[in-house]
């Protein structure tokens with residue numbers, strides 16, 4: 001099997017390191033190989049980005065925007081192939097993968113449009129002889145590192161915002177899903193991105209990623225991944241750099257007795273089980289006001305049982321495909337066993353699907369456990385699998401206390417039709433995102449980031465672009481008297 005090449009300084013290189021096999025988690029078969037980048041190759045990529053920065057950062061924004069729009073167009077043209085490639089390495093059903101590719105193209109278009117709207121400010125001084133200009137300039141070289149659950153989008157947020165700002169990048173895709181990110185790089189090269197502006201080196205985070213973090217070349221690290229690795233990255237920096245960390249979550253949903261129960265159940269099933277729960281903003285735990293508790297549980301169990309779990313290549317519109325690797329599957333089973341041992345009630349799932357043809361894949365049915373308490377892992381740790389815990393509450397203050405009882409602060413969800421409840425909960429939930437009567441907490445046009453151990457900085461929106469820019473204060477002194 002030929003190795004898929006890495007992109008360094010505009011050249012596709014095989015790489016001199018060991019081969020890494022990429023597997024289809026639905027079948028266990030090898031779908032491709034990539035190289036483990038050597039330290040010299042990582043260094044070459046970082047140096048190429050540094051060299052390319054001079055030209056790229058000086059180009060007029062409209063020119064950078066034109067290239068990003070062309071990349072968006074090419075990505076859309078190739079979305080079916082890119083989607084199938086993603087499914088073959090990540091496991092999500094093809095329709096979902098193609099949807100992710102479309103959102104990636106939208107991200108490029110969004111930031112291409114923002115490119116020409118990076119304004120500065122004019123600030124009056126104490127004396128009329130002076131004026132302060134505040135201008136924004138690109139930070140420099142960015143090392144971008146991202147995980148496997150959304151192989152295209154999470155890289156896209158960094159690449160689109162970074163390139164728009166005038167930065168150059170070296171990207172390390174996840175070891176489990178490097179093929180679709182490399183194919184996206186091909187789109188960018190075909191769009192005409194100059195050599196060195198965007199580079200991609202493959203390999204393990206603990207070596208390739210760590211080298212990028214420790215190198216003194218990048219001016220910024222843009223990282224999405226677990227809180228443990230995010231903290232490790234923060235602690236391993238060897239010089240001062242800008243840092244964005246988009247980290248883990250442990251996201252609560254609150255359903256009051258005033259909610260539209262059918263809508264709440266639909267939202268709960270979607271955000272607990274989409275992408276097999278392997279999403280940082282997945283609903284991990286649900287608190288339901290006691291009057292609505294049993295009806296909600298009954299409907300959620302039925303909704304979970306109705307979801308189709310299948311090989312995502314064979315069945316593009318399945319609801320759930322395979323989990324991406326053994327690790328989230330094992331964690332799901334551990335959290336389920338822990339909950340049942342501590343007295344939770346299994347109301348849906350709890351096992352692998354029994355359909356023929358799925359025996360070699362990493363599949364698990366969407367699973368709901370009820371009557372949970374806060375000593376269970378399902379309620380306090382991020383499962384990152386198709387498992388959700390549910391419990392009842394009596395007082396709104398109690399629901400807020402339980403929802404906030406976590407070191408994380410990424411996203412929270414509320415279902416109610418009562419305006420006072422909307423106001424109360426959205427004010428008291430300690431989260432970077434609160435979605436009310438919907439479960440789409442992250443949209444490209446609004447800032448998206450976590451509080452507490454869920455990270456620092458934001459992605460998406462104008463604010464996500466500002467993360468790649470430095471302020472420069474230019475203080476001007478005029479001499480109007482000389483004109484008299």
Ligand code: TAP
Pocket residue numbers: 145146147148149150154172173174175176203204205206207208209210211213224225226227229230232233246247248249279280281382384410450454455
């Ligand atoms: P991690 O293990 O943290 O890996 C994320 C990335 O970091 C991978 O590319 C990994 O490389 C790399 N990495 C690992 N060790 C590194 C090191 N020492 N230095 C530099 N890079 C290193 O996360 P994961 O388990 O793959 O992803 C799931 C986690 O990501 C969850 O906690 C989830 O909540 C979080 N997540 C957060 C968000 C947002 S927006 N907040 C979005 C998606 C996911 P390899 O994989 O190649 O080893």
